[in-house]
Amino acid sequence: METSVLVGLLWQGLLETLYMTIVSTLVAYIIGLPIGVSLIVTSPNGIKPVSWYNKSMGFVVNVIRSVPFLILMIALMPYVRKIIGTGIGTQATVAVLIVAAAPFVARLVEQSLMEVDPGVIEAAQSMGASNMTIIRKVMLLEARPSLLNGAAVATITILGYSAMAGVVGGGGLGDLAIKYGMYRYETTIMWITVIVLVVLVQILQEIGVKAAQKLDNRL
Amino acid sequence: MSEYIISLQGVTKDFETKNGLVQALKGINLDIEPGDAYGIIGLSGAGKSTLVRCINLLETPTEGKVIFDGKTLTGLKHKDLNLERRKIAMIFQQFNLLMQRDALGNVCFPLEIAGVPKDEAKKRAMELLKIVDLEDRAHSYPSQLSGGQKQRVGIARALATDPKVLLCDEATSALDPKTTRSILALLKKINRELGITLVVITHEMDVIKQVCNKVAIIESGSIVERGEVQEIFTKPKTAAARKLFFPDGEGKETALKISHTHRIRIAFKDEHTYDPVVSNMILELKAPVNILYADMDVVDGHQRGQMVICLSDDEAVAEKQKAYLRAHDVDFAEVDVEEEEEA
Structure with a gap:
């Protein structure tokens, strides 16, 4: 294959992968962050325990999380096709990624918020802080470094999922690797995509760690 | 208006545990006058921490009434309770400062909650840091401060909203003897000069001797003896009092x-x-x-x-x-x- 064509393919694949990863991570956080917060707040030791909500939301999150991504993707395909008109390509992949990632993000957020010292929350309550203030100014801020580390983990996981979507023609680098690397035995392309993905993961991890350190005033 | 700033009437607190119902407080009656430095002393597990948390309703009493400054707190709506809580400050054994905010930010926090404009809050916070001798550490984060300094930030934060009462929950138990003395001296000063009523929870009689004018001795959820510190020191009536003094x-x-x-x-x-x-x-x-x-x-x-x-x-x-x-x-x-x- 000509180098310019190869570069063009890789560039397009990279852009598609980045697009899928970024958009679905953002939307997954928009949905998953409030769910994660709500799970902590309504837990038995939370600032507003609501047993029935906590149990049912926890159940829903667990159910979606226990389905492997590949199976979830195939299972959701007919519905995605009905709703957005297509079952392949980046749009369809983003839709499935959001469904799979939001519960994952919720659990990550929940875990981060669990690390917040209950004493600090108690102090805020003693000052007469409303629950909303405690969530915004105590829990989310105190857990900021851990949340950022979690965000790096979430983004990398979603990047991995997006590559998996290549199996069903989901676009991006994964798609490239399967079409050329597997079906056409072009091992060069296969390995280049692997290298690009490795580099991407390294960069994301670095950004996450650095941001968490920079914004952590405990150090 | 009642003559008492804090009045607990028949306060009972039960906890549901794996081993069944535990009665942490058994019908506590306690009246605290404005300006008192009221000590509550007992061994760990006696219920003193639960008792102090019942005053600002961090723990909701199972039974009984909590009256603060003439207002019955038990049964208040959450929103109204939060307004009253601003007049009842609290400091803690583990300081409980926000780790991601500097000293100034921590002192500003209760003012933010109370809706004080930012500039005004900062000015007030600096004044308070001056009172606790920490104006030069305003931009230090808690992780950069010593235990005594952290508690000073805690005290400045507690004073921010001009409270009528300061609840001290084992405030010096995590500090060394020298720092303890300076923190206790500061609390005494706050009590005398600002006229803020203190409620001091401790297991150490030295704390009571240095700061309090009145004391209640609590043993397995009940107050067994109470009165002027001088009086109890001179004529302790119960074995519990003698053992502590x-x-x-x-x-x-x-x-x-x-x-x-x-x-x-x-x-x-x-x-x-x-x-x-x-x-x-x-x-x-x-x-x-x-x-x-x-x-x-x-x-x-x-x-x-x-x-x-x-x-x-x-x-x-x-x-x-x-x-x-x-x-x-x-x-x-x-x-x-x-x-x-x-x-």
Whole structure:
């Protein structure tokens, strides 16, 4: 294959992968962050325990999380096709990624918020802080470094999922690797995509760690 | 308006645990007057932490009423309760500062909650940091401060909203003795100069002696003795009080080995502290006494001496000695050997 064509393919694949990863991570956080917060707040030791909500939301999150991504993707395909008109390509992949990632993000957020010292929350309550203030100014801020580390983990996981979507023609680098690397035995392309993905993961991890350190005033 | 700033009426708190129902507080009645520095002392597990959390309703009492400044807090709506809580500040054993905010930010926090504009909050926070001697550490984060400095930030934060009451939950238990003294001096100053009522939870009698004018002794969820610190120090009525005030004074290892019927404990008042009352008694009655224990202490700003002595074996002489002490206005109490042994 000509180098310019190869570069063009890789560039397009990279852009598609980045697009899928970024958009679905953002939307997954928009949905998953409030769910994660709500799970902590309504837990038995939370600032507003609501047993029935906590149990049912926890159940829903667990159910979606226990389905492997590949199976979830195939299972959701007919519905995605009905709703957005297509079952392949980046749009369809983003839709499935959001469904799979939001519960994952919720659990990550929940875990981060669990690390917040209950004493600090108690102090805020003693000052007469409303629950909303405690969530915004105590829990989310105190857990900021851990949340950022979690965000790096979430983004990398979603990047991995997006590559998996290549199996069903989901676009991006994964798609490239399967079409050329597997079906056409072009091992060069296969390995280049692997290298690009490795580099991407390294960069994301670095950004996450650095941001968490920079914004952590405990150090 | 009630004459009490805090009034607990029949406050009971039950906890549901794996091992069944635990009654942490058993019908506590407690009245605290404005300006008091009220100590609540007890061993760990006695219920003192639960008690203080019932005052600002961090724990909701199972039964009973909590009245603050004439308002019944129990049964208030969450929103109204939050407004009242701004007048009841609290400091903690583990300081509980926001780790991601600097000292100034921490002191600003209660002001933000109260809706004070940012500039005004900052100005006020700087003033408060000055009061606690930390103006030069305004931009340090808690992780960069020592334990004593962290508690000072905690105190500044507590004072931010001009509270009427300051609840201190084992505020010095995580600090070394020297830092403890300086923090206690600061609390005393806040009580005296700003007129803020203190409620001091502790397991250390030294804290009570240095800061409080009144004390309640709590044992397994009930208050067993209460009153002026001076008074209880002089005439403790219960074994619990004696154990806390004189952990080694009437201890078995010293006094109890000598079985004696006429053993008394003398607590000297200020005016007697410097008088050689016991020496004079020996000289005048020409009968020796056996000194088992003697100590000098400062209680709530007053010099207090205490002594455990054995009077004469001779019944008649012992009576004379007691009469001598009474005549010289010295408070003493017979030490009940039986009771002490049980305790």
